[in-house]
Amino acid sequence: MAEEDRSKDVLPTSEVYHPGIGSYQQVYRESLESPEDFWSKQAGILDWHKRWDKVLDDSNPPFYRWFVNGKLNASYNALDRHLLHGRRNKAAYIWIAENGDEKIVTYDGLYRRVNNFARALIDLGMKKGDRVIIYLPMILEAPVAMLAAARLGIVFSFVFAGFGAGALAERINDSGAKMVITADGAFRNGKVVELKKIVDEALESTSTVTTVVVVKRTGTDVQMDEERDIWWHDVMKDSSTYVEPEWMDSNDPLYILYTSGTTGKPKGAVHGNGGYSVWVANTLRWAFDPREDDRWWCAADIGWVTGHSYIVFAPLFLGLTSIMYEGSITYPAPDRLWEIIDRYRVNLLYTSPTAIRTLMRFGEKYPKMHDLSSLRVLGTVGEPINPAAWKWYYEHIGHSNCPIIDTYWQTETGGFMIAPPLALGLPPLKPGSATFPMPGVDPVILDEHGKELKAEEKGYIAYRRPWPGMFLTLNNDPERFKKVYFEKYPGKYFCGDYAIRDSDGYYWLLGRADEVLNVAGHRLGTIEVEDALISSKEVAESAVFGKPDPVKGEVIVAFVVLKEQYQDEPDIVAKLRKRIREDLGPIYVPEEIHIVKTLPKTRSGKIMRRVVKAVALNQLPGDISTLENSASVDEVKAAIEIFSKETRKK
Ligand code: WT7
Secondary structure, three states: OOHHHHOOOOOOOOOOOOOOOOOHHHHHHHHHHOHHHHHHHHHHHOOOOEOOOEEEEOOOOOOOEEEEOOEEOHHHHHHHHHHHOOOOOOEEEEEEOOOOOEEEEEHHHHHHHHHHHHHHHHHOOOOOOOEEEEEOOOOOHHHHHHHHHHHHOOEEEEOOOOOOHHHHHHHHHHHOOOEEEEEOOEEEOOEEEOHHHHHHHHHOOOOOOOEEEEEOOOOOOOOOOOOOEEEHHHHOOOOOOOOOOOOEEOOOEEEEEEEOOOOOOOEEEEEEOHHHHHHHHHHHHHHHOOOOOOEEEEOOOOOOHHHHHHHHHHHHHOOOEEEEEOOOOOOOOOOHHHHHHHHHOOOEEEEOHHHHHHHHHOOOHHHHOOOOOOOOEEEEEOOOOOHHHHHHHHHHHOOOOOOEEEEEOOHHHOOOOEOOOHHHOOOOOOOOOOEOEOOOOOEEEEOOOOOEOOOOOOEEEEEOOOOOOOOOEEOOOHHHHHHHHHOOOOOOEEEEEEEEEOOOOOEEEEEEOOOEEEEOOEEEEHHHHHHHHHOOOOEEEEEEEEEEEOOOEEEEEEEEEEOHHHOOOOOHHHHHHHHHHHHOOHHHOOOEEEEEOOOOEOOOOOEOHHHHHHHHOOOOOOHHHHOOOOOHHHHHHHHHHHHHHHOOEO
16 A cells, blocks of 8 residues: 555644744744634644644633544554655664664654554553553564554553563553553563563462563563463564554543552553643654754663653654664663764763663773764753753763753643743753743742742642643542642642742752652652562561662662561562562662661651651751640651661661
8 A cells, every 4th residue: 555545644734843933932922812813823843633632621620621522543643644755765773772783764664553553452461551561671662563553543551561460460450451561581681570560470469461472582581371461573574564543532631650659559641642742742742853964872771751742742743763772772882872972973862870870880991982973962851950960961972062851740731841942042051950931831940838939949740731741640640640739729730749949030049848759860759668568478567668879869678677577587688679679679679687686756656757767867856846646756756766776777
């Protein structure tokens, strides 16, 4: 079938997209003053099957709906349209294996694989609205699976391949997935992580999954259940098949991505098709100003939102060529990142402060081994970047020629919220500041009571109006969506971070204002670690918190009280570490586990984590005197004394 025939129903609507749209201030002002016109224009970055009736429906806050009644398909926008507009033979991905092998897949090649896998999904009984879990490493089958699901309106939920069986089972259960797409194993630092085994274990505590599709990557021995499991290469039967994209409502869900909160289970952030797609495409363009023949490398894992938005959707919507790297950036040697940049003449690099600090520790010798002159723009994401790391990145990697695009955002926001707008006019950069809001983003710094703070005053950052990339809701839990994000400051989105706006109007993000941890740029809940500990038969109580770390930003510390009968259990710390690794995944394993006899509590029996943390970090426990129940103060003090005496690091 000819490409032209495949797309005859599509009407590329709305104004043609014009790059070079003027200076930042002017664009920003326009975005706030005439949002309808502004977003109508920006939405033209995509092809719509049917134009929307209304740009924004805000009649049922906080359930804001963008591009109401518009219809489109994300995989069509990522693939089909490029075949019609001169990018058929352009590389979509240059994929590099951990062992250095390379595979280049063109837009046409990706299109054919996605159609092929979409056909397989149909043959396996999947249809619009069904849920599928994708649990894959950094291999090309990951974007293929995501785009094939998107093509059919199957809602995917990607689970980072570093998560353990417990975390995976929880996500399968919450999403109600009928299918899991996985691999036999993943290569990581020269070793194999046996993913299929983890899936088998997770499926013991779930009941909705009827099919498991398995990519052969490592050649590891796997147990295939005849009724349930099928090989990827056995379902990819027809590489010339065409599957009509499902024309999705702008506000139909595209994917669910789980992220940690302060309480309870991880939250399933639901992103839609229209607003999200418009947002990721425009934010990538505004912040990084990519050019047609650039090579873009977002060095995140595809399982986190950074990978979803900026390895898969945004670069493919813009028709860019991406580098996708399977392995760890320090394997086989600490120059791996620099070597790839040199070998592939990478132009735009997007990574995390933790990665920069890790590589910085190995010294300048490693970047000096390579020619990094192809780099034009450098980006970071995930956590505040300290000025020392910023400067190292700027001087030793960018040779003082590349702007640092520090992008501040969250899983829930879909794409960048505050970031230097390179394509719209770059302000002078200040190391450590994410600078200014993206067009349409209206931040405010508030105190505890919702009073607006002045310049240079530290407070909570919130947003005064919705933006297109905002998540639609939390899966199965609209009440929690309202409560967590919109209750603290009615009418505003509360994101849980501290920030300052300086007297020049620059934003400085200062870290989480809640019990959520940020370890190596990944948001993790202390509550999940505590739950994993408490579900171990030996553990009576636990308190988990974050400790500042020069490389990872934060590391996890746990204090544990054992049940009476397990007081003398041998190797208990090693056992607990193993259990957390298997249940939640290696990133959740605490750096320190301390076994203690007691933990400070309030009279009502609530463990005072704040106090534990203060004592453990040698800070003053401070506000124990402000406890509502003043009688518990002595109790707390006494507990702290025992606790300090008995604390022994294992
Ligand atoms: C939290 C969101 C955004 C994709 C990766 C993390 C912190 C993120 C920055 C930055 C300071 C940052 C915030 C935010 N954060 N980027 N450039 N400067 N802090 O996504 O797991 O949803 O975590 O990461 O605390 O709330 P996430």
